[in-house]
Amino acid sequence: MKKKLLSTLLSAAMVISVLTGCQANTATDSSAVTTDTQAETETETTVEPASETEATGEKVKITLFTGKIETIDVMNEIINEFNQSQDRIEVVQEYQKDASSVIKIKFAADDAPDIMTTYEQEYVDAGKYMDLSDDTALWERLYPSMKESCTDITSGKQYRICTNMTTAGFFYNKEMFTELGIEQFPDNWTDFVSMLELIKTEKPEVTPWFIFGSEAWHLGHLIEFIPHGYLKSTLGTVEAKKAMLENNKELLGFGKEDGAMSVFAANLLELQSKNLINEDVLTATSDNCIQDFVNGKAAMLSNGMWVISSILEANPDMQDKIGFAAYPSYMPDSSPVVLSAEDSGYSISATTSHKEECIEFLQFLFNAENQKKYSDVAGAPSAFMDVTADWAPEAIVTEVNVALSSAANIGFTNEKPAGFSGDDAGRLVQELLAGQYSATEFAAEYEALWDAGME
Amino acid sequence: MKKEKIGLHTFMAIPAFLLYCIFFIYPLCRGIGMSLTDWNGIGEASFVGLQNFIDFFSDKRALTDVKTTLLFALGSAPLLNLVGLGYALLMNSKFKGKSIARMFIYMPAIISPLIMGYIWYLLLQPGRGFIYYALEDIGKGYLFGNWLGSYWSSMIVLVLVNVWQYAGMTMVIYLAGLQSIPEELYESAKIDGATGIASFRYITLPLLVPAIRINVVTNIIGSLSVFDIVMSLTGGGPGYQTETLSIYIMRMCYGNKTGYSTAVAMIMFLIILIPVLISLRLTKTKEELS
Numbered sequence: 108m109k110k111k112l113l114s115t116l117l118s119a120a121m122v123i124s125v126l127t128g129c130q131a132n133t134a135t136d137s138s139a140v141t142t143d144t145q146a147e148t149e150t151e152t153t154v155e156p157a158s159e160t161e162a163t164g165e166k167v168k169i170t171l172f173t174g175k176i177e178t179i180d181v182m183n184e185i186i187n188e189f190n191q192s193q194d195r196i197e198v199v200q201e202y203q204k205d206a207s208s209v210i211k212i213k214f215a216a217d218d219a220p221d222i223m224t225t226y227e228q229e230y231v232d233a234g235k236y237m238d239l240s241d242d243t244a245l246w247e248r249l250y251p252s253m254k255e256s257c258t259d260i261t262s263g264k265q266y267r268i269c270t271n272m273t274t275a276g277f278f279y280n281k282e283m284f285t286e287l288g289i290e291q292f293p294d295n296w297t298d299f300v301s302m303l304e305l306i307k308t309e310k311p312e313v314t315p316w317f318i319f320g321s322e323a324w325h326l327g328h329l330i331e332f333i334p335h336g337y338l339k340s341t342l343g344t345v346e347a348k349k350a351m352l353e354n355n356k357e358l359l360g361f362g363k364e365d366g367a368m369s370v371f372a373a374n375l376l377e378l379q380s381k382n383l384i385n386e387d388v389l390t391a392t393s394d395n396c397i398q399d400f401v402n403g404k405a406a407m408l409s410n411g412m413w414v415i416s417s418i419l420e421a422n423p424d425m426q427d428k429i430g431f432a433a434y435p436s437y438m439p440d441s442s443p444v445v446l447s448a449e450d451s452g453y454s455i456s457a458t459t460s461h462k463e464e465c466i467e468f469l470q471f472l473f474n475a476e477n478q479k480k481y482s483d484v485a486g487a488p489s490a491f492m493d494v495t496a497d498w499a500p501e502a503i504v505t506e507v508n509v510a511l512s513s514a515a516n517i518g519f520t521n522e523k524p525a526g527f528s529g530d531d532a533g534r535l536v537q538e539l540l541a542g543q544y545s546a547t548e549f550a551a552e553y554e555a556l557w558d559a560g561m562e
Numbered sequence: 563m564k565k566e567k568i569g570l571h572t573f574m575a576i577p578a579f580l581l582y583c584i585f586f587i588y589p590l591c592r593g594i595g596m597s598l599t600d601w602n603g604i605g606e607a608s609f610v611g612l613q614n615f616i617d618f619f620s621d622k623r624a625l626t627d628v629k630t631t632l633l634f635a636l637g638s639a640p641l642l643n644l645v646g647l648g649y650a651l652l653m654n655s656k657f658k659g660k661s662i663a664r665m666f667i668y669m670p671a672i673i674s675p676l677i678m679g680y681i682w683y684l685l686l687q688p689g690r691g692f693i694y695y696a697l698e699d700i701g702k703g704y705l706f707g708n709w710l711g712s713y714w715s716s717m718i719v720l721v722l723v724n725v726w727q728y729a730g731m732t733m734v735i736y737l738a739g740l741q742s743i744p745e746e747l748y749e750s751a752k753i754d755g756a757t758g759i760a761s762f763r764y765i766t767l768p769l770l771v772p773a774i775r776i777n778v779v780t781n782i783i784g785s786l787s788v789f790d791i792v793m794s795l796t797g798g799g800p801g802y803q804t805e806t807l808s809i810y811i812m813r814m815c816y817g818n819k820t821g822y823s824t825a826v827a828m829i830m831f832l833i834i835l836i837p838v839l840i841s842l843r844l845t846k847t848k849e850e851l852s
Contacts, residue, residue, distance in 0.1 A: 110569075110570060113570070115573060117570075117573065117574070207816075208816045211603050211604065211816060214603070214604045215603050215604060215820075229602075229604065229818065230604065233604050233605050235604070320800075321797065321799070323797070323799070386688070386689070386708070387687070387688045387689055387690075387708060387711070389708070389710075389711045389799065389800040390687055390688060390708060390710045390711055391687075395687070395690060525602065525818040526817050526818050526819060527817075528817065531813075531817070534798075534799065534801050534802055535801065537799050537800045537801040538800065538801030538802065538803070539801075541712065541713075541800040541801055541803065543801060543803075
């Protein structure tokens with residue numbers, strides 16, 4: 108009897124201690140939710156900056172969520188300066204390598220960070236971001252095209268602010284081109300192939316065009332810049348975005364036998380069959396690409412401005428040898444295209460209970476001095492008209508400006524279906540290069556996957 | 563009627579049972595519920611009944627992934643047991659340097675499979691990997707191919723790397739089983755004129771059944787739920803060719819098909835459960851059967 112009583116008491120004690128731990132968390136969460144709800148109800152039309160900190164004397168903590176590894180240090184520097192400049196707000200940077208996946212978990216768990224650099228159309232449609240359209244003082248400092256790039260087509264509002272611009276195109280070895288007598292980078296596909304063949308003939312040990320196909324995002328970018336680039340340059344940015352959002356098959360024509368997607372695939376297969384791209388295209392990484400480029404084993408690569416710092420880190424002597432060119436036209440009615448898109452965007456969570464504090468921090472982040480610092484490190488030109496940054500060596504800046512002025516400027520495809528990401532498209536290109544599809548089969552499969560993703 | 567006394571030990575199991583409910587039963591029930599919805603991970607979920615399960619069986623990519631997963635398991639699980647048993651028999655014999663050999667065989671098992679995949683990726687890169695340069699130095703560079711660039715060679719590489727990594731773990735369990743077999747049995751058999759093979763067949767194998775059961779079950783579960791090594795070595799590529807079911811589930815979950823991915827996870831649970839139950843049935847001893 109005594110044993111039974113003792114065992115019952117001991118077990119009850121253990122169970123109670125386990126449940127007490129859970130109960131404490133629940134109580135805390137409930138009170139936080141209540142506070143937030145009250146705050147939202149009361150402050151829709153009035154501003155209550157730092158009312159919480161003034162009342163409690165404690166600092167407000169806000170989280171900046173990012174997936175950009177290359178800017179962690181400079182952001183920490185700016186954040187530390189901000190934190191030390193006042194005693195009401197503490198900003199904490201949270202970096203996640205797979206930010207686009209982690210943010211989804213955070214949304215699902217109602218644990219959205221206050222400020223985030225991840226931005227997707229599906230999250231805009233789901234109301235996850237705060238409307239930033241009314242901050243006219245800020246938008247007036249940015250290039251007008253940047254506001255247009257940041258505008259959501261469906262609602263006409265802005266849910267993020269992008270502080271930088273980025274470009275993407277072909278980076279090529281100027282010294283090698285001069286040696287081979289190539290005076291100008293071709294602006295059409297036929298001449299482009301002839302140029303690659305010349306490189307292959309004269310320099311058999313050099314890969315004319317290095318594609319790091321093991322990284323699906325890179326192949327996905329080729330689709331965004333080349334066949335999607337054709338659509339954006341011929342339809343116009345806004346009409347192309349609308350066509351993608353509405354899945355206008357007539358305008359998009361992804362599955363057409365002579366459409367942009369099929370011709371793109373056929374061209375890629377042609378290059379592969381002629382050994383004008385690297386043999387190990389399916390297993391090569393971006394590190395392999397950079398190493399071969401700086402060692403003179405690859406004549407050119409496709410990438411964005413973000414690759415410059417890696418190239419110069421691998422070989423600082425390359426800074427005067429890097430040429431930049433637009434993607435050549437490849438359809439009968441197309442023109443060369445170059446990516447000129449928004450970069451480094453910041454959104455505020457629609458559910459944050461520290462709206463004013465977030466805006467205060469962003470205003471500090473966006474001041475000219477901090478933006479110059481950021482742009483220099485990020486290697487991307489600033490989107491603010493009052494910021495002049497040394498984002499790249501002068502030779503490269505000149506090359507980029509020439510490409511931007513001579514080719515149609517296109518943006519990223521932010522209107523991809525939620526269930527068919529750039530990585531998914533890239534994997535489809537891997538299958539193409541692995542011999543799983545012909546060009547027309549590839550185009551048909553791409554359209555099928557796009558349609559399925561739209562559903 | 564026989565009444566079972568509820569002792570102290572029964573009550574002491576309650577907290578563990580509670581934890582089991584919180585971390586297994588509850589998520590399982592929530593998962594089953596989620597698998598019946600079209601939840602995309604961020605919006606509202608609507609009940610769709612068994613539609614997710616129906617969609618799975620009409621998805622060509624999903625069925626290909628099942629095939630890939632089963633092929634990997636068919637290659638990996640038996641090899642793990644054969645190689646592990648071979649290692650164990652070797653380690654159970656007497657030779658110099660046995661301890662060091664055992665350590666080297668077991669060491670890969672303590673390395674994260676993700677890291678192991680990256681290491682082998684660096685070794686196997688065509689024209690750049692360490693193995694290529696080693697072969698090139700002895701004039702045999704032409705033997706090295708793009709083994710990660712096509713379906714069958716990638717699958718063979720994945721199976722071999724997986725076996726190389728975990729054979730040590732299998733060896734440890736078999737070795738424990740071997741060392742628990744009384745030496746007198748072998749002596750008696752020798753006196754009766756039994757050959758080495760006969761001793762192995764009629765003494766070693768039957769007494770090793772518990773160890774075989776553990777290894778077969780764990781290897782089946784591990785092989786069918788493989789994720790890390792495939793993700794790091796091939797990324798499921800080229801394209802989707804070496805994509806396994808667990809990678810498919812992950813991609814569907816983050817590809818706005820969270821409800822569907824949960825349904826696939828339920829199906830994967832059944833795919834693993836069936837061979838495990840079959841293995842347990844086949845490895846039951848006569849005493850257990852009676």
